[in-house]
Amino acid sequence: MTATTSSKKTSFFGKRYKNDFRQNKRTFIIHIIMELLGLPLIAVVGLIAAYIDELDVPYENVAQIYSGCSAFLVVGIICIIISLFLGMTIALNHFNYLYKKSITDMNYALPLSGTQRFFADYLSGFTMYLVPAIVGILLAIAILGIGTPIVGEKNMAEFWENFHLVLRYISIVLVAMILFYTLSVLAITFCGNTFEAIFSIIAFNVLIPATVACVWVALCESYPYGIDPGGIVYKNIFTSTSPVGAASFFVMYAFNLRNGETQSFASFLFAKWIIITLIVSAIYLAAAYLLYRHRKAEDVSKPYVYKTAFYGIMTMAVFCILSLFFTLDGFLAAGIVLCGIGWFIMEVITRRGFKKFWQAGIGFAAAVISVVILCNVFTATKGFGMAKNVPSAASVESVTISYFDSSELVIRDRKVIEETVKLHKELVDRHFNQENYSYNTVNNLRYYNLEDSDISIDYSTYTGSTITRDYRLPSGMLGELTKAILLSDEYAKETYNEMFTYQYNIVNKVYGDIEKNISIEFYDKTGEYQGKPADKAILDAIRLAYYNDLSAMTEDDLLNAKFYGTLDGAFVLETFENTIAVLEELGFQVGDVSVEDLTTISYEKYPVFHSDAKAIFEADYSEVNDYYYYSDADEKTIVDSITSVRYVYHDEGRYVTSNETSIELLNRSTKIVLGEKPIAAIIANGECYYLLDRGDNKELLEQLEG
Amino acid sequence: MxxxxxxxxxxxxxxxxxxxxxxxxxxxxxxxxxxxxxxxxxxxxxxxxxxxxxxxxxxxxxxxxxxxxxxxxxxxxxxxxxxxxxxxxxxxxxxxxxxxxxxxxxxxxxxxxxxxxxxxxxxxxxxxxxxxxxxxxxxxxxxxxxxxxxxxxxxxxxxxxxxxxxxxxxxxxxxxxxxxxxxxxxxxxxxxxxxxxxxxxxxxxxxxxxxxxVTSSVHKIQAVFPPDENGNPVEYTREHLAESGLEILHFERSQSIYYIIAKGEADVLKAYFAPKKPVLFEIIPLTLEEIFIYELEVLGYDSNDIK
Incomplete structure (x- = not known):
């Protein structure tokens, strides 16, 4: 008999890949089922809910249907959670010969190189984990696409408008899945036994983020001036190194977007997070590969092939526990005892007895001493001088500023970045070199009308790192920064995007383009508002005109042009010709106020502005409320300048009947004060404007009482 | 290869x-x-x-x-x-x-x-x-x-x-x-x-x-040697035989009968013992199992030592 042989030439890598798939098809089928019951089910529930909204169904019936939908929603969510956790099972299955002695020989003896075997196994598991998830996502999108015409385009409009954001959520989840799977593979390569393999995966996933968080908190607590402990959710070392961190990034991202902060810091970090997390996953993969190549077939059945992993895990656990106890006076000993119990239990398990148990004692002592030394180093070095760390302007790619009442604004403008760094340096200098500064303090002044502001500064550097700080400061220090922001293109674009958001929502969601039931409002200097009906075309026209004016605004305009009022919260200056033209065409009265418009007016000459400046810079605590708590309520600092942009409250003033002079002063006053001291506060109908030291304003002011 | x-x-x-x-x-x-x-x-x-x-x-x-x-x-x-x-x-x-x-x-x-x-x-x-x-x-x-x-x-x-x-x-x-x-x-x-x-x-x-x-290189010998000229029985020890070049894996004596497991071809062994004019001389080939046991016995891997 002549034997025929299979002479087909395909790569061994491909064969291994296919065989891995065949061997693990049961897990694959379970995963597919979970994914098909996950997002697609939720999509169906979403469609039903949207459809019910459209129908004229009695409330009781709606409640019943919603209740049924909720049950399916829970099933869908449970399936998604199970499918996410299958990453661990898939990794364990694909690399089972690393911890199951009975199958080691047959895998290592096959005609494959170690590299072929590793990457075929990794990629086979990777495909098995990711592909069903992608199929589930595509199916859910298809269901929503097909269902939209059925339930009504309008009901699904919001979803499809935000579809790009949905895709971002999906990207975060998929990248987090890659990270989880790769980290699981890395954990397995350290181990030679089933228990340790499972334990290590869980330990890596829990202890990596926990340790990063504990180190961060310990650093923050070492010297907390300006440090925002919550800033860890922006740190790649936390969000990109573990699935738990990735989940926190997802939650933060989703939370910010839900609040409409499309320009949030988290939103800006999205692309970087994706790239850095993929790089971290690649590093984990490279580490897993090197460890895999280095380990020997005979290492299987050892609890830990690399003992370093065990001691690494245990030291991380000790650090997490002790760093918490370290801050509690008198409880450190209790923490050490607690850690000791855990340590010795784990040693007994991994040693499978008490062989050379004295080594466990040495290991534990070394870990405790290291952790205590590290915590003391943090304290002694004041968190390695973290509170003094101000990045150079050249290293900063963008800065996200949040102050006064403004929402987060991500800015790449170099001038803004330079001004931010300059301000940041001054804040740090005022705190750390207090002897160089003096404050004009007075006692027993009103404390409820402070010219102080909170500011959040979040830097994103070119290297991908983030620095987040929270400070409180006298508003006058914000002048130059605010000027730079108001003159930046990004501010103009953001204002364009944000203008008439409320009105657009009404247009899109309720009335469509047809009816002019929406209104736009302009507040002039009389404190009264003028409202006019508008449709989408009008909104677009005004918005574009305002954007053009804001983009063309010069520093001179900003500092000297007359302030005419606010349109949807945005200031209108006399130089905003395009905006004024559109508004006037619509019937708005934009311009100076006349005596006929106001019967009374009040004013305060040379108002005194005060701050908590001295207490702010002497305090160690970054949290805003702590400043108040620790500051001396009676001792206030008289400040030479203030910064004010939008809403101004002023409760003092002397009332006079309107006359030509007072109206002229009102027309010359503004809400925009950028780091200078106004010579008067002019109040009209409760709206406060400041008179700045320009031209003959002082002389005119003196005539007021005359 | x-x-x-x-x-x-x-x-x-x-x-x-x-x-x-x-x-x-x-x-x-x-x-x-x-x-x-x-x-x-x-x-x-x-x-x-x-x-x-x-x-x-x-x-x-x-x-x-x-x-x-x-x-x-x-x-x-x-x-x-x-x-x-x-x-x-x-x-x-x-x-x-x-x-x-x-x-x-x-x-x-x-x-x-x-x-x-x-x-x-x-x-x-x-x-x-x-x-x-x-x-x-x-x-x-x-x-x-x-x-x-x-x-x-x-x-x-x-x-x-x-x-x-x-x-x-x-x-x-x-x-x-x-x-x-x-x-x-x-x-x-x-x-x-x-x-x-x-x-x-x-x-x-x-x-x-x-x-x-392997099987032809190790043999079991059973031999009885005649007394010397004075009629006294001849005493051969393991060391005595080994000194004269015989590679012995096992040596045992029961009254006048010697049981020896020695390395060597049958003809060589016969030639070795011929000058001693044994009264009884029988040479038996060993099975592989016996060779295995005797070889390891020399190295101290002896089942008799295992209690």
């Missing part, structure tokens, strides 16, 4: 193979004999590329085996485990190996399977230990590799099946010059299948020769 050159293999502090040199010619049926922990399985795992030696070289056809896909393609290793791939049916297991071994022969597989009547679609975890062993042996033979390594090959097989499997191996050796390396504690089976063998103990090779020469 298989070569181990000064090969050292350690497991942590334990030395499994201590600078071993071994050559196995192509087409040979080679038996690995030795006590438990002697290093037999370690040699097979080194030859199949599972283990990497700490020192020295493990070569097949002049090339290092470890991580060498081309060489591993020439080798099929059957270990002493029977639980692997339990989730497969025989058909799936065949397809699994077929995808890795380019020369896999469906005809050979089918022919051998039918000969031992193994069900093709039944899960292997439903097989008995012996059936699992048969399954992997027929797959190993169907892979048509140049080298077949078997660790405790006949373990779990019933006597009939042992004969069938041995015949399969012998046929393959005759048909296509298959080189087989078999480790087993069953010396009779090694004797039946192999033409060459090596005896290992504590990670070292005591000898490596063809089996005919």
């Amino acid at each position: 298989i070569e181990l050159k000064n090969t050292l293999k350690k497991f942590d502090t334990y030395t499994a193979l201590d600078h071993v040199d071994l050559k196995i010619e192509k087409g040979t049926a080679f038996g690995l004999l030795g006590s438990n922990g002697a290093g037999k399985s370690t040699i097979l795992r080194l030859l199949s590329g599972i283990y990497k030696p700490e020192e020295g070289e493990v070569l097949i056809d002049g090339e290092s085996v470890y991580d060498n896909v081309a060489i591993k393609q020439k080798v099929f290793f059957i270990n002493d485990e029977t639980v692997q791939f339990s989730n497969f049916t025989l058909k799936e297991l065949k397809n699994y190996y077929k995808s890795y071994y380019r020369n896999f022969s469906e005809e050979t597989f089918e022919e051998l399977r039918k000969r031992i009547n193994l069900p093709i679609d039944k899960k292997i975890n439903k097989f008995s230990k012996g059936m699992k062993r048969q399954a992997i042996v027929i797959i190993g033979l169907a892979c048509k590799t140049e080298y077949l390594l078997l660790d405790e090959a006949f373990d779990g097989l019933d006597p009939t099946m042992r004969i069938i499997v041995k015949k399969m191996l012998v046929d393959a050796m005759l048909d296509r010059q298959l080189t087989t390396v078999i480790s087993s504690h069953n010396l009779r089976e090694i004797n039946e299948v192999c033409d060459t063998a090596a005896l290992l103990h504590s990670g070292k090779i005591l000898f490596s020769r063809d089996l005919d020469s």
Whole structure:
């Protein structure tokens, strides 16, 4: 008999890949089922809910249907959670010969190189984990696409408008899945036994983020001036190194977007997070590969092939526990005892007895001493001088500023970045070199009308790192920064995007383009508002005109042009010709106020502005409320300048009947004060404007009482 | 050809193979004999590329085996485990190996399977230990590799099946010059299948020769010597005989009868004892098992010492 042989030439890598798939098809089928019951089910529930909204169904019936939908929603969510956790099972299955002695020989003896075997196994598991998830996502999108015409385009409009954001959520989840799977593979390569393999995966996933968080908190607590402990959710070392961190990034991202902060810091970090997390996953993969190549077939059945992993895990656990106890006076000993119990239990398990148990004692002592030394180093070095760390302007790619009442604004403008760094340096200098500064303090002044502001500064550097700080400061220090922001293109674009958001929502969601039931409002200097009906075309026209004016605004305009009022919260200056033209065409009265418009007016000459400046810079605590708590309520600092942009409250003033002079002063006053001291506060109908030291304003002011 | 050159293999502090040199010619049926922990399985795992030696070289056809896909393609290793791939049916297991071994022969597989009547679609975890062993042996033979390594090959097989499997191996050796390396504690089976063998103990090779020469090189002698001129019985000791060049593995005396296990051809031994004019002299060839026991006894591996 002549034997025929299979002479087909395909790569061994491909064969291994296919065989891995065949061997693990049961897990694959379970995963597919979970994914098909996950997002697609939720999509169906979403469609039903949207459809019910459209129908004229009695409330009781709606409640019943919603209740049924909720049950399916829970099933869908449970399936998604199970499918996410299958990453661990898939990794364990694909690399089972690393911890199951009975199958080691047959895998290592096959005609494959170690590299072929590793990457075929990794990629086979990777495909098995990711592909069903992608199929589930595509199916859910298809269901929503097909269902939209059925339930009504309008009901699904919001979803499809935000579809790009949905895709971002999906990207975060998929990248987090890659990270989880790769980290699981890395954990397995350290181990030679089933228990340790499972334990290590869980330990890596829990202890990596926990340790990063504990180190961060310990650093923050070492010297907390300006440090925002919550800033860890922006740190790649936390969000990109573990699935738990990735989940926190997802939650933060989703939370910010839900609040409409499309320009949030988290939103800006999205692309970087994706790239850095993929790089971290690649590093984990490279580490897993090197460890895999280095380990020997005979290492299987050892609890830990690399003992370093065990001691690494245990030291991380000790650090997490002790760093918490370290801050509690008198409880450190209790923490050490607690850690000791855990340590010795784990040693007994991994040693499978008490062989050379004295080594466990040495290991534990070394870990405790290291952790205590590290915590003391943090304290002694004041968190390695973290509170003094101000990045150079050249290293900063963008800065996200949040102050006064403004929402987060991500800015790449170099001038803004330079001004931010300059301000940041001054804040740090005022705190750390207090002897160089003096404050004009007075006692027993009103404390409820402070010219102080909170500011959040979040830097994103070119290297991908983030620095987040929270400070409180006298508003006058914000002048130059605010000027730079108001003159930046990004501010103009953001204002364009944000203008008439409320009105657009009404247009899109309720009335469509047809009816002019929406209104736009302009507040002039009389404190009264003028409202006019508008449709989408009008909104677009005004918005574009305002954007053009804001983009063309010069520093001179900003500092000297007359302030005419606010349109949807945005200031209108006399130089905003395009905006004024559109508004006037619509019937708005934009311009100076006349005596006929106001019967009374009040004013305060040379108002005194005060701050908590001295207490702010002497305090160690970054949290805003702590400043108040620790500051001396009676001792206030008289400040030479203030910064004010939008809403101004002023409760003092002397009332006079309107006359030509007072109206002229009102027309010359503004809400925009950028780091200078106004010579008067002019109040009209409760709206406060400041008179700045320009031209003959002082002389005119003196005539007021005359 | 298989070569181990000064090969050292350690497991942590334990030395499994201590600078071993071994050559196995192509087409040979080679038996690995030795006590438990002697290093037999370690040699097979080194030859199949599972283990990497700490020192020295493990070569097949002049090339290092470890991580060498081309060489591993020439080798099929059957270990002493029977639980692997339990989730497969025989058909799936065949397809699994077929995808890795380019020369896999469906005809050979089918022919051998039918000969031992193994069900093709039944899960292997439903097989008995012996059936699992048969399954992997027929797959190993169907892979048509140049080298077949078997660790405790006949373990779990019933006597009939042992004969069938041995015949399969012998046929393959005759048909296509298959080189087989078999480790087993069953010396009779090694004797039946192999033409060459090596005896290992504590990670070292005591000898490596063809089996005919092994069995003809150690003999059991029963002898009674006449009294001296004065009528006194002649006293021979082990040391006395060894001093005169005889390599003795075992020495025992019961009254006037000497029982000696000595190395050497029968003619040489006869010539040695002829001058002593024994009254009774009988020379008996030893079985491989007896040689195994006596060789190891010299090294202190004596069942009588085990309490």
